Amino acid sequence: MPIEQRVVSRQKIGARGSAAPEAVPTAPPAPAGRPRRRLLLVVVLVLVLAVAGAAAWFLLGRDAEVPEAPVAEPAPVAGEVVQVDPISINLADGRYLRLGLGLQLTADAHGAPDPSRALDLAISLYSGRTVGEVSDPTTRDALKTQLAEQLAHAYEGEVMDVYLTNYVTQ
Numbered sequence: 001m002p003i004e005q006r007v008v009s010r011q012k013i014g015a016r017g018s019a020a021p022e023a024v025p026t027a028p029p030a031p032a033g034r035p036r037r038r039l040l041l042v043v044v045l046v047l048v049l050a051v052a053g054a055a056a057w058f059l060l061g062r063d064a065e066v067p068e069a070p071v072a073e074p075a076p077v078a079g080e081v082v083q084v085d086p087i088s089i090n091l092a093d094g095r096y097l098r099l100g101l102g103l104q105l106t107a108d109a110h111g112a113p114d115p116s117r118a119l120d121l122a123i124s125l126y127s128g129r130t131v132g133e134v135s136d137p138t139t140r141d142a143l144k145t146q147l148a149e150q151l152a153h154a155y156e157g158e159v160m161d162v163y164l165t166n167y168v169t170q
Contacts, residue, residue, distance in 0.1 A: 076106040076107070076108075076157070076160050077106060077107040077108075078104060078105075078106065078107065078160065079104075079105040079106050079107040079108075079109055080105055080112075081102045081103065081104050081105070081163070082102070082103045082105060082112050082113065082115070083100075083101075083102055083165065084100065084101040084102070084103060084115040084118055084119065085100065085115075086098050086099060086100035086165075086166040087099060087100075087119060087122075087123070089122070089123055089126045089127050090127055090128075091126075091127070091128070091129055091130065091131055091134065091169070092128055092129060092130045092131075093130065093131070095130075095131050095169065095170060096169075096170055097126055097134055097167070097168070097169050097170075098166055098167070098168040098169075098170070099122055099126065099164070099166060099167060100164070100165040100166025100167070101115075101118055101119075101122060101162055101163065101164065101165060102162065102163035102164075102165045103115070103118060103151065103155075103159050103162060103163075104159065104160050104161040104162065104163065105158055105159060105160070106157065106158055106159075106160050108158075109158040109159075110158070113155050113158060113159065117151075117154050117155070118151055118154075118155075118159075118162075121147060121150045121151060121154060122147060125143060125146060125147055125150070126143065131169050134169060135169055140164075140167075144162065144164060147162055148161055148162045
């Protein structure tokens with residue numbers, strides 16, 4: 001559509017005078033290429049982002065974004081229980097503890113383990129404690145849990161738990 005421009009002047013057409021016609025300010029013409037430039041800029045920006053994303057995906061790989069969750073080991077299957085003969089452990093103040101153990105083995109344990117390591121760990125853990133400490137149920141459970149962890153480490157995973165079969169203080 002053509003743009004029509006009109007010139008308005010104070011002089012009449014055909015009149016002669018020394019006054020110069022005044023310039024009427026006109027609005028600057030709108031650039032015809034401005035909407036096209038914006039569209040071109042948006043298209044170029046989208047293409048640059050797409051290329052950068054594809055390059056990052058190919059160069060870094062999919063595994064770099066999402067770390068793999070650690071694989072949990074399955075719980076060991078319980079095997080037989082090996083009875084350890086009760087022993088007397090010296091406590092503080094001339095008292096003693098009679099302690100009998102049952103070692104819960106895993107199903108893949110290779111034969112009955114030597115109970116001497118279990119007895120040594122029990123003596124180290126319980127000896128020198130007071131009767132009040134070993135008689136308190138919460139302390140007794142904490143000591144049993146600590147002994148079970150030490151036994152699992154000492155027997156390299158062949159012992160999964162420990163049972164207190166004899167527990168007498170005097």
